[in-house]
Amino acid sequence: MTTPGEGGLRESLHDLADQVTSADMYERAVHRSRRIARREAAIGTVAALAVLVLLASGLWRLPDRDTGHTPMALISASAPAPEPMPSPIPSAIHHPETPEHHASTRTTSPRRKNQPRAATPTATPKSRALADLPGHVFYQQTGNQPDVVRLSPTDGDTTTVLSGAPSAVGISPDGNRIAYAVGGVLLVGETGSAQSQPVATGITTTAQAPAWSPDGARLLVVTSRPAILQVDSGTLTPLPGRLAAGQHFRWSGDGNTLVYATTYCSLKVSSGESNAVVPMFGDRQPVDNPDGLAACKPTSVDVTGQHVTVPLQSTGDIGTASTDPADVVVDTITGDLEPLPVAGSVVGAVFGPDGNLLVRARTDESTTLSVFSPAGKLLVQAVEPAAVHDLNLLAYTR
Structure with a gap:
């Protein structure tokens, strides 16, 4: 259709x-x-x-x-x-x-x-x-x-906006935030800022770069399986x-x-x-x-x-x-x-x-x-x- x-x-x-x-x-x-x-x-x-x-x-x-x-x-x-x-x-x-x-x-x-x-x-x-x-x-x-x-x-x-990215990255829909993983810890920070906040652990990026939802509130990530991460709360919902x-x-x-x-x-x-x-x-x-x-x-x-x-x-x-x-x-x-x-x-x-x-x-x-x-x-x-x-x-x- x-x-x-x-x-x-x-x-x-x-x-x-x-x-x-x-x-x-x-x-x-x-x-x-x-x-x-x-x-x-x-x-x-x-x-x-x-x-x-x-x-x-x-x-x-x-x-x-x-x-x-x-x-x-x-x-x-x-x-x-x-x-x-x-x-x-x-x-x-x-x-x-x-x-x-x-x-x-x-x-x-x-x-x-x-x-x-x-x-x-x-x-x-x-x-x-x-x-x-x-x-x-x-x-x-x-x-x-x-x-x-x-x-x-x-x-x-x-x-x-990020020097030496240690993993695959995801840029938010408004271009203002960037998500990436270091040692299994997912970090989210302002693009161009040296400061990033940890929001989840046990994250791998080989088969899934952090992918932002259109509203910028969630990320598609992989832990033991694909899941949706609520960025503000850190809540994971498996697919x-x-x-x-x-x-x-x-x-x-x-x-x-x-x-x-x-x-x-x-x-x-x-x-x-x-x-x-x-x-x-x-x-x-x-x-x-x-x-x-x-x-x-x-x-x-x-x-x-x-x-x-x-x-x-x-x-x-x-x-x-x-x-x-x-x-x-x-x-x-x-x-x-x-x-x-x-x-x-x-x-x-x-x-x-x-x-x-x-x-x-x-x-x-x-x-x-x-x-x-x-x-x-x-x-x-x-x-x-x-x-x-x-x-x-x-x-x-x-």
Whole structure:
């Protein structure tokens, strides 16, 4: 189901794709669509042969006159196995001030093919000035114990907000607080301050960086299992058992949905009473996943939970979450890779807490930061300062 405000992302990005230079995902997506088309043609042929076999064997007959039941052989041959009933998600995950989310009625209809289109002249953003960039952009160095910095859009300078981060970090939605762990103790402090307060113990960050709720009151963390931490009180509420094996959980911007990865690098979505699998990712069967795509580490989710950013991986990487920034946007209902209407190679993509999408793209000449509204409008496209060229995109906040 698509909401008027947020569901226009797909259509708007496709419209923009007609006006800009296509990203480097184009050839891969076209190749993928052709392979899927060949697979569907083959499946159609097999289905036709199966019908002929059933006709020849006499299994086509009407329900048995004595019992009124359809023959079991025909049921086994044609009826799909029933899907397991979803389990409800605890109310602690829901944002208390948001209405019921449309994803509670989400369906698992067949995937729509990704059909990117070739592009021509560059679209005109509302602004090309870095100073007009809405929100704050955070980067971090590569390697062990990296510094975390915040970009100043007014002058292009950077400010270090955490020196030598000892673990994976989480930046709050307003950009004012940072969470990280030292020796299993979770610390929360003001960005740029040397003072941090311990809020919980027994925290590990390998499979779960501290992930803030949209209201900034809670964190998704891992102790002996995934849990929700109330920052002010330190109260831990474990996620339900069906989510216990999940990792790299991320909240949607409205607080109603969790998107997470499994140990075999598929993606799942939990919202209300719904628990859905994102098609294709992590599936080792070539017939279902012809390009061997996997997603081991979601990094951000849009407002509704229908789109997630991930570093694209392959099934050969299963068991190893990428340390690279996200480089694709995935539709969580269809499994499609959304075309990103920017020039060059995408080297970072992240949703802000209010649904804006920040895309970092690199060409031989420069690196650009493009901000799209939740409706897909290109708000700002500015050249990124050289000072952050060698850093990784980390977060995008208000």
